[in-house]
Amino acid sequence: MKNNYLVLIQNKSIADQLVQNGVTLAYPLKDFCVGFNNTFLLEEIPTDAYIYVNRVLDCESLDKLKEVLKNVNQKGIIFEDLGVIEITKSLSIEKILFQNHQLTNYESVNEYLKYVDSLLISTDITNEEAKEILDKADKKLVIYTLGYVNIMYSRRNLIKNYHTHYDLDDEDRIDLEVEDKKLIAVENQYGTYFYDSLPLYNGLDHKNILYKFINTALLSDEDVLEFIKNGKINFETNEGFTKTKTIFKIKEEK
Amino acid sequence: MKNVELLAPAGDLERLKMAFHYGADAVYLGGKKFSLRANAKNLTNEELKEAAYIARTLNKSLYITVNILFHNDDLEGLDEYLKYLDTIGITGVISSDIVVIKKIRELNLNLNVVLSTQSSTLNYGAVMFWKSLGVKRVVLAREASREDVKRIIDETGIEVETFIHGAMCTSISGKCVLSNYLTNRDSNRGGCVQACRWCFKNKDNPEFTMTSKDLNMVSNIKDMIELGVASFKVEGRMRSSYYIATVILAYRKMIDKVMNGTLTEDETKYYLNVLNRCANRDSKPQFYNNPTTEEDEYWLGRNEVTNKDFLGIVLDYDEETHIATIEQRNYFEPGTVAQIFGPEIDTFDYTIGKIYDEEMNEIEVANHPQMIVKLEIINKVYKDDIIRLKVFDKIA
Numbered sequence: 001m002k003n004n005y006l007v008l009i010q011n012k013s014i015a016d017q018l019v020q021n022g023v024t025l026a027y028p029l030k031d032f033c034v035g036f037n038n039t040f041l042l043e044e045i046p047t048d049a050y051i052y053v054n055r056v057l058d059c060e061s062l063d064k065l066k067e068v069l070k071n072v073n074q075k076g077i078i079f080e081d082l083g084v085i086e087i088t089k090s091l092s093i094e095k096i097l098f099q100n101h102q103l104t105n106y107e108s109v110n111e112y113l114k115y116v117d118s119l120l121i122s123t124d125i126t127n128e129e130a131k132e133i134l135d136k137a138d139k140k141l142v143i144y145t146l147g148y149v150n151i152m153y154s155r156r157n158l159i160k161n162y163h164t165h166y167d168l169d170d171e172d173r174i175d176l177e178v179e180d181k182k183l184i185a186v187e188n189q190y191g192t193y194f195y196d197s198l199p200l201y202n203g204l205d206h207k208n209i210l211y212k213f214i215n216t217a218l219l220s221d222e223d224v225l226e227f228i229k230n231g232k233i234n235f236e237t238n239e240g241f242t243k244t245k246t247i248f249k250i251k252e253e254k
Numbered sequence: 255m256k257n258v259e260l261l262a263p264a265g266d267l268e269r270l271k272m273a274f275h276y277g278a279d280a281v282y283l284g285g286k287k288f289s290l291r292a293n294a295k296n297l298t299n300e301e302l303k304e305a306a307y308i309a310r311t312l313n314k315s316l317y318i319t320v321n322i323l324f325h326n327d328d329l330e331g332l333d334e335y336l337k338y339l340d341t342i343g344i345t346g347v348i349s350s351d352i353v354v355i356k357k358i359r360e361l362n363l364n365l366n367v368v369l370s371t372q373s374s375t376l377n378y379g380a381v382m383f384w385k386s387l388g389v390k391r392v393v394l395a396r397e398a399s400r401e402d403v404k405r406i407i408d409e410t411g412i413e414v415e416t417f418i419h420g421a422m423c424t425s426i427s428g429k430c431v432l433s434n435y436l437t438n439r440d441s442n443r444g445g446c447v448q449a450c451r452w453c454f455k456n457k458d459n460p461e462f463t464m465t466s467k468d469l470n471m472v473s474n475i476k477d478m479i480e481l482g483v484a485s486f487k488v489e490g491r492m493r494s495s496y497y498i499a500t501v502i503l504a505y506r507k508m509i510d511k512v513m514n515g516t517l518t519e520d521e522t523k524y525y526l527n528v529l530n531r532c533a534n535r536d537s538k539p540q541f542y543n544n545p546t547t548e549e550d551e552y553w554l555g556r557n558e559v560t561n562k563d564f565l566g567i568v569l570d571y572d573e574e575t576h577i578a579t580i581e582q583r584n585y586f587e588p589g590t591v592a593q594i595f596g597p598e599i600d601t602f603d604y605t606i607g608k609i610y611d612e613e614m615n616e617i618e619v620a621n622h623p624q625m626i627v628k629l630e631i632i633n634k635v636y637k638d639d640i641i642r643l644k645v646f647d648k649i650a
Contacts, residue, residue: 056395056426059405062377083379101431101442105324107353115383124431124440125325132326152450153429155397155541158464161548166460177455181436191426196435246434248292248322248445 005228006142006211008052008078010038014221015046021228024211026050026078032057032065035150035186035193036217037172045074050096053079055190056155062087076117085115096120096142100150104129106136113139118210123149127204127242140210146201146227147215148184149240152194159187184218201237258478259315259485260509261415262502265294265492270305272495275638276597277506280315281305282348284491287335288328289319290372292444294492299338306342315345319491321370323428323442324351332357340365346390350428355387366390368415372428372442376402378409385412393417393487396469397426397541404481413484418471419501419529420489422540424450424464424551453554465552470537472526475505476512496564496583499640500532503597527646534561561643565592566620568639571631577610578631580620580641587619594631596639603644604631 002022009015009025018025025046030039032053045051051074057065066087069077076094077084088095097103097112098120112119120142121133134141163170175197176183182197199219216224219235226232261280262273273281283305284296297305302318309316318339322328336357339347346366347354350373358365369375369384371393381392391413394403398416407414423430430441432449439445451465469489471478478486486509488501504525511517530537538550562584570579586592586606595601610628611617620627 056374056376056397056429057379058376058397058399059378059402062379081377081380082373082375082383083377083381086379086382101429102323102351104442105326105329105351105353107329107356108324108351111352111356124434124442129326151430151435152425152432154425154464156424156466156546156550158424158551161546161551162456162462165548165551165553166462168459174456178449178452179436183435183454194432241434244438246438246440246443246445248440248443 004209004211005145005214006050007214007224007228008147008216009224010036010216010219011221012040012044014225017225018228019048023228024049024075026052028052028054029068031190032061032068034153034188034191035195036188037186042068042071042074047073048075050075050094051077053077053081053084054098055081056153057081057083078120094118098142100124106133109133109141110136110138113137118142120144120213123200124241124246126245127202130204130242131206134206134208137208140208142211142213143204143206143209144200144202145204145212145214146233146237147199147213148195148218149200149215150193151183151196152192154192154194155190156192157187157189158192159185186217196238196240198236198238200240200242201233202240202242204242255479255513256482257513258483258509259415260502260505261315261317261485261487262498263420263488263491263493264305264498265291266297267301267305267308269493269495269498270308272638273498273502274308274312274314276499276502278314278502280317280345280485281309282317282319282487282491284319284321285335287331288322288324290321290442290444290446291319291491292322302339302344303342306344309345310343317346317348317368318344319348319370320354321348321350321372322444323372324353325443328443329353333361336363336365337361348393352387355389359388369393370428371395371417374426374428378406381406381410381412385410391415391484395426396422400474400477400481400542403478403483403542407482414482415485415487416471416478416483417469417489418475418478418486418505419537420469420493420533421535422466422469424466460554462553463551466540466546467550467552468530468533468535468537469540470526470529471539471542472508472522472529474539474542475508476517479509479512494564495567496640496642497532499638500595500642501529503595504529506597524646531561531563531645563643563645565590565641565643566627568594568596568635568637568641569626570637571635573634576630576632577628578635579612580627580629582620582623582625582627584623584643585619585621586641586643591644592641593644594633594635594639594641596636598636599633599639602633604633604641 262278
C-alpha cells in the first residue's frame with residue numbers, strides 16, 4: 001500500500017499508523033525550524049525519514065547544523081537555506097530543496113536540480129504553471145498537497161514584541177485579522193512564521209511527482225489520519241494560488 | 255582601510271544624475287521589465303543606455319536590477335534583455351533568481367552578477383554556493399549580524415554589499431507573499447503593497463502594525479569599512495531627488511571623514527538627525543549588533559506626514575550679482591530660516607531675504623510648486639545645490 005505522500009509530522013504518536021499506510025515521514029529538526037509547535041532531536045528521527053530544516057541560517061547556526069549532521073543516518077534532508085548544500089556535500093543522504101517562494105519556473109528548477117535530488121515547487125504559482133514545471137523538470141519533484149502554507153517568515157520576534165509592547169500574556173501563536181483576511185502567526189526564538197488561515201488542498205497529480213507533501217502543522221492527528229487512510233478531508237481548505245494568477249503591475253488590474 | 259563603494263538608488267535619469275552629483279560611486283536602477291518596484295517609473299532601454307553612458311563618462315558604476323522571481327511566462331524576452339544589457343556597458347546586474355545566472359553563462363555574456371538581498375543570504379555556505387556559480391558580489395540579507403558579515407568576508411573572499419540605510423522589510427526579504435495573499439499582487443515580482451504596515455487585529459487585544467523602523471548604519475560605518483565591506487547600499491528606488499541628495503551626501507561626508515580619520519561624534523549625531531528628518535522616520539542599526547526588539551518597530555498612533563523641508567533647488571548662480579535662480583519645491587517667504595547644502599559647499603544657514611520673480615520684480619512669497627524665483631545669496635552656490643528648512647544646527 002505504498003503511496004507517495006511525504007508527511008511532515010508534529011506528533012510522533014501517529015507516526016506508526018502513517019508508516020503502516022505507506023507514507024514517508026519528515027520531522028522538523030529541533031533548533032533549525034520555525035513555525036512548528038513540536039520539533040525533534042536528530043536521534044528521535046527514524047532512519048527511514050527525512051530531516052526538515054526550514055530556517056534561514058546565520059553562520060553560527062550553519063556551524064551547529066554541520067555538527068549535528070555528523071551523526072546523520074536518516075534518509076535525507078529537506079531544507080530552505082542553500083548553505084545546507086555546501087555542508088552536506090560529503091554526506092550520502094538525499095537532498096530536497098524547499099525554498100518556498102523561490103522555485104517558480106522550470107529553468108530555475110532544472111538549474112537547482114543539478115545540486116539536489118529533488119525540490120518542492122512553490123505554492124505561489126498556479127497549477128498550470130506547476131504542470132509545465134513538472135513536464136519539463138529533469139528529475140521528479142515534490143508538490144505541496146495539503147497543509148497550512150507559509151506566507152511570511154520574519155527573523156523578528158513579532159509576537160513577543162507585540163506582547164511586550166502592550167503588556168499582554170505571552171503566547172507562541174496568535175490569530176490575526178487584516179482587512180477581510182485571517183492569518184495565523186507562530187513563533188519561536190528564531191522568528192515568526194505566518195500561515196494562511198486555512199490549509200491548502202491541491203489535488204494536482206502528474207507522472208513526475210516524487211512526493212505529495214503534507215504539512216501537519218496546526219492540523220489535528222485525526223484529520224491527518226483520515227486523509228491518509230480514507231482520502232477524506234473533514235475540514236475547510238482553500239485553493240491558495242493554484243487557480244489564480246497573481247499580478248504585479250497595477251495597470252493589470254484595470 | 256580599503257575604500258568602500260557608496261551605492262545609491264535611482265528611479266529615473268534625473269535621480270541618477272543627482273545621486274552621482276551628490277557623491278555616489280555607483281547607482282542601481284531598474285528597467286521596464288524584470289525588476290522589483292514594478293510600479294515605479296523605471297527606465298526604458300534607451301534610458302538605460304544613457305544611464306550607462308553617464309556612469310562611464312563619470313568613471314562610476316551602474317547596476318541594473320533584474321531581480322524578480324520569474325514565473326514560466328516571465329522567461330519570455332529574458333535572453334534578449336540580458337543580451338541588450340551586455341551591449342550597453344553596465345557594471346553588472348542584480349538578481350536573485352538562478353535563471354539569470356544560468357542565462358548569462360549560456361549566452362556567454364560579460365555581465366557581472368550581484369546576488370540580490372532577495373536571496374536571504376546569511377551564511378558562508380550559501381555564499382560559497384553562489385560563488386561557485388560565478389556570482390561576483392553578494393548583497394547580504396538585512397538580518398545579517400556583524401559576526402555574519404565578518405565571517406562571510408573572511409571565509410569566502412567574495413565581495414560583500416550591505417544595506418546601510420533605508421526602509422526595512424518586516425519579513426526576511428524574499429520570504430514574504432503577504433501582498434499576494436491580501437491583494438493578489440506578487441511581492442516577488444514587484445507588486446508588494448507593504449501589507450506589513452497595515453493594521454492587524456488580534457481578537458480583543460490592541461490592534462497593531464508590524465512596521466519596522468528604518469535602517470541606518472551611521473554608528474557602524476567605520477567598523478564595516480574595517481571589516482572589508484565592499485559596497486554600502488542605500489535603499490529607495492522610489493524615493494525623491496531630495497531624499498537621495500540628502501542621504502547620499504550625508505554618507506559621502508561620513509565615509510570620507512572616516513577614511514581620513516576626522517569624523518567626530520557631534521558630526522555623526524548631526525548627520526543622523528538629518529537622515530531621520532529626511533525620511534520622516536526613525537532609523538536604527540536593526541540586526542547588526544543585537545537581535546531586534548519591540549524598539550525596532552512602530553506601533554499604532556503614528557501618522558506619517560511628509561514634511562515640507564525641501565524648499566528649492568538652485569538652477570543657476572551669478573557670481574557677480576550673487577543672485578541665485580531657484581526652482582521652488584515648498585512654500586517659503588522672507589524671513590524663512592533655511593540651510594543650503596550641496597556637494598561642493600559646506601552646509602550653511604541662510605535666512606531668506608527678498609524674493610524676486612524671473613524679471614526681478616519683488617514678490618511676497620514663493621508659493622507655487624516649481625515656480626522660478628530669484629534670491630540674493632552671498633555665499634557662492636552651485637547648480638543643483640539644495641535649500642531646505644533649517645531644523646538642526648550644523649555642526650562645524
